Amino acid sequence: MSATSVTGLAGVQPAPPDSDSGPDEHLLDLTLHVWRQAGSGAEGEMVRYAAPGISTHMSFLEMLDVVNERLIKEGKDPIAFDHDCREGICGMCGLVINGVAHGPQAATTTCQLHMRHFTDGDIIYVEPWRAGPFPVIKDLIVDRGALDRIIEAGGFITAPTGSAAEANAAPVAKDDADLAFDNAACIGCGACVAACPNASAMLFTAAKISHLAALPQGQPEREHRTLAMVAAQDSLGFGGCTNIGECAAVCPKEIPMESIARMNRELLRASLKRGRSKRR
């Protein structure tokens, strides 16, 4: 947090503070309204917590850690929330903060959201992802296994086992590589589902389909993948797309609405091709 706490080798200067750890630390007195639910079948409710003395340098999850330490000291049940890498790349964390998935800062996971985006005296509502296919396990933790079911339906490529193939044997055009990578950036956090008024998983599924359809390795299963993943997301109970765009707006990896258009195109293509092969 402060420069004096950095002890490095003699002559090695501590890294200059970046915008994430500026010198102007403030303490915030916040009020939280947090969804508390004992278990998957239990009734839940919003519970109010006072959270005084929160450093603006803390991430949102560190703020919850502090609140939880205080709860534990008081002998109370800490707030359960999902997290893992805390560097914005794993997709485990995810909270709806004041009605916005991952909170007020665009292109940012909850763990990378810092408390300096809040002001003293703020009232913050913290809720879990809400979707039929995402049942609450406890408090703010939901079961996002439904996204795994969509992947299992077709979000993979068939690759021979054994030694890795020569990397340059399958040339990929730069534009295709960029397109695939932009979509592969999806970390499966489920914010798109949480933000969608229809709890639709279209942006997630679209990112996976777009990623693999752009690459030569994805071609053998291209049509089946699209048909199967779309069927899976429908049967899991996710809603449909109404082209509102809230998903792309909250996506921490900025997967665009364009990907959903591409998935629709892929589905049309796969359906036409299937129709042709049936007649043969």
Next chain:
Amino acid sequence: MTTIATAPATPPLYRTSIGKKMLMAASGLVILLWLIGHMLGNLKVWLNQREFDSYAEFLRRLGEPIFPHTVFLWLIRVVLTVAFVVHVYLAVDLSRRNRRARQTRYVRTARVQADMPAVTMRWGGLALALFVIFHLANFTWGWIHPGYRFVRGSVYANVVGNFDQWWLVAIYVAAMVALALHIYHGTWSIFQTFGANSRRWDRLIRRSAGALAIVMFVGFVSVPVGVLVGAIQ
């Protein structure tokens, strides 16, 4: 040898949520194309009574001599009714799926970027459906004709008689606001749903949809407003 995952049965396109959206987009497009023709035809009221009444009579003769009198008009009506039924049926079907997907609602909700036309599609669509019935009762069936005598075939006189009343003009203008919003989001959505959208074209498609919505609004609204201010009499 590489083996490829065997395909389990997947539903046909029209059974998937995306396929249903494509049917919504296609039926919406049919209605939209018809509406463009309807709007352009309405503008004939600005010429004079004879031109407008003869245009209305021409619609009954449309397709002659290949089709007998009014048959082609009835074909258009059937296609339009089918499109309308498909559009409304799927709107209800998809909305029910969407509601089922989120039964526990958020305590706090906020919109990040969704615009007003996008979030008013359902209620705006319902309002338009009710308006269509009112509009038919008004000018086609002649059930509602407050303050004037409805004469079948005298379309010019019916229009002028109807829009001499400010409150009927108000209903029509309000409905056309709903229509413009619906057309804006709907037209853009046709491209998105059929996969014809991309980051490169998105802005152009949005602006074109907006321009179309404005042109349709101005074209339709010019008639009742023109009558009310005395420009058409």
